[in-house]
Amino acid sequence: MRKPMSHVAIVSTSATLRERWSDGLGECSRNDPAASNSCKFSFVSVDSAARALQLAVEDGLLQAVIIDAVTITDAEELIVSLKAARAELDLFIAVEHGQADTFAAHSVELLDRNDDNMNQLFRQVQSAIAHRASTPFADTLRDYVYSAKDAWHTPGHSGGDSLRDSPWVADFHQMMGEHIFNTDLSVSVQVLDSLLEPHSVIQEAQDLAAEAFGARETFYVTNGTSTANKVIIQHLLGAGGKMIVDQACHKSIHHAAILFGVEPIYLQASLKAEYGFYGPVPKARIFTAIDANPDAGLLVLTSCTYDGFYYDLKPIIDYAHQRGIKVLIDEAWYAHGRFHPELRPNALECGADYVTQSTHKMLSAFSQASMIHVADPDFNEHRFREDLNMHTSTSPQYAMIASLDVARKQMSMEGYSQLQRCIDIAQRLRSGINKTGVFRVLELEDMLPCELADDGVRLDPSKLSVDISASGMSARELQLALFESYGVQVEKVTHNTLSVLVTLGSTESKVLRLLNAFQKLAAKASRTSETVRRNVPPLPKLSAFHILPRDAYFGKAVEIALVAEQHGLNEAVVGAVSADLVVPYPPGIPVLIPGQEISESIASFLLNLYHSKNGTEIHGLVERGDSALLRVVER
Ligand SMILES: Cc1ncc(COP(=O)(O)O)c(C=O)c1O
Incomplete structure (x- = not known):
């Protein structure tokens, strides 16, 4: 495994101090007897608060900043800005007599600016970084596994021993790997x-x-x-x-x-x-x-x-x-x-x-x-x-x-740089998908309901909603095509969008394959290109509540049919009070909650959804034989 690298910034307008500290700390790190256990260090010196902030934004390997409070006059402001940019950074303030109180309200470690003991300074920085990098539980679990104790306790598979040599189930042990079992304690x-x-x-x-x-x-x-x-x-x-x-x-x-x-x-x-x-x-x-x-x-x-x-x-x-x-x-x-x-x-x-x-x-x-x-x-x-x-x-x-x-x-340790990578990937996916001319990644303005225009709502860049309505395919068809022809599984679909989630696990090769899939699908789509009409009824508005959810759910209830003869709506449903949570999936948000009145629009929505057979599941709808039933509170 590669040894991680930690950058440490020294911020002072004094060239003498910067040189003394970066040389001294560099030497300590080279001579560090514990070096084999920890990360590698590199000390970078900068001569102003602005440069320190720039470094924090640009350098994902930066783990700690040492600020000279004597020459950096806006040190307090710098602390606040650094924390706003990178909450995880370890900050050290080198002060002279009488300065310590200025920094009492900040979460920083104080250093004596005149102390020449570089070993001490190095240990302080090293130990702050090591503290964040420690995994007390994961390490103890690993050490326990490697100590190879005999198990006379649960779980019954006893570190995998019950499966390992079995002609019937050893394949499962092999596929899952030994550590799935021996860490299961x-x-x-x-x-x-x-x-x-x-x-x-x-x-x-x-x-x-x-x-x-x-x-x-x-x-x-x-x-x-x-x-x-x-x-x-x-x-x-x-x-x-x-x-x-x-x-x-x-x-x-x-x-x-x-x-x-x-x-x-x-x-x-x-x-x-x-x-x-x-x-x-x-x-x-x-x-x-x-x-x-x-x-x-x-x-x-x-x-x-x-x-x-x-x-x-x-x-x-x-x-x-x-x-x-x-x-x-x-x-x-x-x-x-x-x-x-x-x-x-x-x-x-x-x-x-x-x-x-x-x-x-x-x-x-x-x-x-x-x-x-x-x-x-x-x-x-x-x-x-x-x-x-x-x-x-x-x-x-x-x-x-x-x-x-x-x-x-x-x-x-690396959240900032990993997320920067994710944001870059999301940006590249956005422009690559938009370039197909058929698929389009929705922007906040496209997605935001008008009533929220002035509410300061923002959009997480790692969640991409792709409008597929110009492709001539339904979202389900597209989801299937991505899966079967291109080996791509997306997060979810609505009737005319599909969602792609960029996470820390997104890689360049996955980006390549996803963009390739969209390009190929767009080329096919352009031959048949026509806007898919929605076959999903519009989501209904919330209706009135009459009973506490608990009373409706646990109280006396009856089942009534949603569908009347000739596939119409059973009018008896309208005005009844739901005893169950009824949730179309996707999007997985209930249209009925126990205690809620079943309005005409909700009942019609469910009926249309039920008939649309577009792959939406309706959780909470009782399907018995050919009947679709709703559990409602007994009147
Ligand atoms: C908004 C929200 N809250 C909670 C949950 C439940 O999370 P978990 O899957 O960790 O139980 C989900 C799951 O999708 C969710 O979307």
């Missing part, structure tokens, strides 16, 4: 700490994650953000209460309302019917709901959405806080937001109390690996731990925990 192995009551290596890993993501505390979740959302809603509203929530939120939020008897105040999401996207909720609508519900305990918003929209969160969170309402932001799709200035500020930086992130969606963790970040000043850790443990298996996957540790390290 249990809480019996005490050196690996306990996810449910962490005190050692898991706690240390979570503390490092809190530092990296800018949280007060971070908790690992091994059942995805679906569970993380439920944990937080249980924690804040477990005994009931009001929650103001985006109608187009993930279904786990609706599930939490059912589980905990929460009264949801639904915010109608904006809609871009032309492309089948739900957008964010207009700011004014959120403020009105907050004003009308001063007794609400929680505001929940999704930022960014599946399609990449993210809110200008600060004014919204401030507004909720001024009225005593806690804020949960679902950042399932935005775990990378902290690590590149083009993507910041993220929810924690805007003041959210709780943030959930699917580390597995955009970063390098295994599926189901998520994090909860907490910044709530009234946080009750003991109660939270109980709430979290109610949803946590007592047999969590250790490889998943290790992957959270490693994903955090990666973002802390």
